[in-house]
Amino acid sequence: MSLLKVNDITHSYGSRSFFNWKDRSKKVLSGISFSIEEGTCLGLLGTSGAGKSTLGKVILGLERPQKGQILFQGHDIYTADKHTRQKIRRDLQAVFQDSYSSVNPRMTAERIIAEPLENYEKLTVAEQKRTIVELLERVGLSEEDLKKYPHQFSGGQLQRINIARAISLKPKMIVLDESVSSLDMVNQTLILELLRELKEDFGLSYFFITHDIKAAYSISDTLGVLEKGELVELYDSKNQFFTSEHPVVKKMRGSILAEHPRFRSIRTRVSHT
Ligand SMILES: Nc1ncnc2c1ncn2[C@@H]1O[C@H](COP(=O)(O)OP(=O)(O)OP(=O)(O)O)[C@@H](O)[C@H]1O
Numbered sequence: 001m002s003l004l005k006v007n008d009i010t011h012s013y014g015s016r017s018f019f020n021w022k023d024r025s026k027k028v029l030s031g032i033s034f035s036i037e038e039g040t041c042l043g044l045l046g047t048s049g050a051g052k053s054t055l056g057k058v059i060l061g062l063e064r065p066q067k068g069q070i071l072f073q074g075h076d077i078y079t080a081d082k083h084t085r086q087k088i089r090r091d092l093q094a095v096f097q098d099s100y101s102s103v104n105p106r107m108t109a110e111r112i113i114a115e116p117l118e119n120y121e122k123l124t125v126a127e128q129k130r131t132i133v134e135l136l137e138r139v140g141l142s143e144e145d146l147k148k149y150p151h152q153f154s155g156g157q158l159q160r161i162n163i164a165r166a167i168s169l170k171p172k173m174i175v176l177d178e179s180v181s182s183l184d185m186v187n188q189t190l191i192l193e194l195l196r197e198l199k200e201d202f203g204l205s206y207f208f209i210t211h212d213i214k215a216a217y218s219i220s221d222t223l224g225v226l227e228k229g230e231l232v233e234l235y236d237s238k239n240q241f242f243t244s245e246h247p248v249v250k251k252m253r254g255s256i257l258a259e260h261p262r263f264r265s266i267r268t269r270v271s272h273t
Pocket residue numbers: 013014015028046047048049050051052053054055211
């Protein structure tokens with residue numbers, strides 16, 4: 001059984017027209033189906049406005065679709081009973097693009113990471129503190145950072161705190177919505193490396209939403225391409241992206257730095273197989 005199964009999702013946002021009718025004529029997602037296996041990462045590529053974040057919200061249970069089903073470990077996340085929904089909320093976490101707006105500026109790093117633990121675990125004060133220090137260390141920070149506030153961290157460090165919070169309950173899957181997009185190149189590379197390590201160590205699955213082909217390629221096992229709300233391509237192997245003849249994909253490929261050595265060698269390898 002797949003960890004996540006997305007079945008024929010169609011969604012439109014309701015907007016009130018001049019005549020006060022709910023206008024749902026503009027489909028943001030249309031007939032989307034795919035699955036994510038345990039311990040794997042599906043990268044979702046798409047240009048701005050393609051519907052990537054909406055799909056992320058639908059999967060996280062934040063935007064109920066008009067049609068289709070989201071099955072997490074076989075349970076429909078929108079119709080499951082309260083107990084199952086609670087378990088899904090624990091096992092399905094998220095990290096968003098803007099590390100600063102994802103946290104309460106008045107909370108220390110310790111409080112930020114403590115929140116999910118207090119909601120779900122019954123730890124003693126000492127156990128909780130030990131767990132938080134371990135989490136900080138796991139994401140490359142230290143005990144000295146416990147009492148710092150968000151404004152005392154760089155964007156990259158704060159994203160590490162968001163990741164520490166996301167993994168604090170040992171989830172099965174994380175939805176990463178443009179999670180490295182606002183970071184500089186060095187921090188992007190470091191956070192992607194951290195995410196890869198965590199995936200290996202904890203057998204995590206990711207739904208990695210991005211417009212950045214290089215980031216998607218570096219972390220994903222499988223890849224999908226969303227265009228105007230439709231999943232136009234879905235590859236079992238990410239290298240298929242480099243041989244696809246789909247016009248949208250060809251256009252995307254053209255946007256990668258043509259002479260980037262890493263991608264040149266991949267293209268050459270793939271075209272000779
Ligand atoms: N809450 C909302 N209400 C109405 N329309 C919305 C809402 N959120 C998104 N949209 C519209 O849905 C479409 C898809 O938006 P979405 O944010 O999912 O795309 P995206 O691929 O994530 O884009 P980006 O990469 O720019 O974030 C856009 O046309 C957007 O304006």
